[in-house]
Amino acid sequence: MAVLIFADQAEGHIKKATYEALSYGAKIAELTGTTAEAVVLGSVSDDLGALGQYGVKKVYHVANEALNHLDAQVYTKALAEVVQQSGATVLVFAHNLTARAIAPRLSARLKAGLVAGAVGLPDTTNGFVVKKNVFSGKAYAFVKLNTDIKIVSLNPNAYKAVAGTGVAEVVPTTITVDSPKVKVTSSDKVAGEVPLTEATVVVSGGRGLKGPENWGIVEDLAKAMGAATACSRPVADSNWRPHHEHVGQTGEAISPNLYVALGISGAIQHLAGVNRSKVIVVINKDAEAPFFKAADYGIVGDIFEIVPKLTEEVKKLKGIA
């Protein structure tokens, strides 16, 4: 009966997006009169009992080193076993890259309906219906899950993580784990930075920055705001910035609370990647830039003058000297 939340970890630490998923799953458990439990795969250094703060009563921990690294096939089989052991009927994921790799596999394995990119709590008055993003942010759909086991993958920043006081019981769990067929030959992680898809604030630069050497003002603002940095397609295509920073139709689709666009005109392909942001700020020297139509706040002017001032004002607000 329980709601089981997949608590995703990287290098031994629980990912931030997971806290939203835990709170969301705990709320579903509350609404459906059951308990929330979590599952963690691989070795972790974090205190897993602390996940109880987000409302889960139990944490199944499969501390098998073969699970320290994501292999979709291996993870799916392991999770399916934990689902069986726990008797869970609702599975919750944070809709990040890991979830995209394993939730569909698990859906097919368990014949469990999947909502990928949920933006709200399920409506259980008539079945189990979940609202999700469709048409790249241009609409929402209400999707009914027709199966006994239901899988919901929660969009980042769609549900607020709420930390309380509980402590979860950690249950060391042993299952058979296959050896991975995919070999990881190298890994390139941007250390210490907030992953773009998980960031609550994103500062993004476009062609208006004129060149990679000018990115200092973007990074300074991002640092002051505690934001991740992103860029538009022409910027990534010109190799001013790495490809994984590209947001838009063919890059990353993000949904932060605040998106600050600097020197980006706002082509429809760009908007398709960022229109799920709660608040959009556009700063551009061209008053006719189409992005202003999709923005909540705008400033027309020279980014090279405005952005450093903005950084100072943000620092003042946050009390950073």
Add this chain to the structure above:
Amino acid sequence: MKILVCLSKTPDTTAKITFKNGNTQLEEAGVQWIINPYDEWYALVRAIELKEKDPTIVLHLLSVGGADLDPIIRKALALGGDEAIRVNTTETSDSFYIASQIAEVARQGGYDLIMTGKETIDYNGASIGGMVAELLDLPYISAASKLDLNGTTANLSREIDGGEEANEVSLPVVVSCMKGMADARIPNMRGIMAARTKPLKVVEPVDAEKLTTYVNYELPPAKAGVKMVSADNVGELVRLLHEEARVI
């Protein structure tokens, strides 16, 4: 070596999305259809590049849907590929149902590499590749930005949360493709002519469950309109973001 590329049709990126019949169906009038960009620019074009390097590769295109898909499939064939298969069904709303059809074609065809886009730009499920891989019990590399073949081994780069990693895996494998894989191409006249005579096989669907139902749709609330702040008063923007929007 046999490659299968899965293609979906989606409304054009610039299409205005509206619904009909009490918001239960997409209003298709006036919508221009394209091949899902991730399927076309990345999966298909990369498969074509691989075939250009190794002409012994057999490249099949696959789409699941009604006869209205045929023009889209011909367009894809104009870019490249030896033949196309269409699973003839109008039931295209459930990912598991579609994945089951793809898995069946893949089983019959004995493919070494099955490629999809990382997601479609209409239902944004990012689910088909993973489901197909599970149904075939194959490894799955999602959100891959590079793919090379080396005998029976595939070398890939894929996106992970906060970075990128390089993978090596023995074929057969299912790969979902994203930016970085290849650059968009435009079909040339020779390709368009050749596509007319390439085989497009129509096969009937197999029985499969539908795990989900799309009940209805909703358009996001209209934006209240942009509030402009003077370039001389940047502090005001910070105040608004803090006190009004409460995002910083």
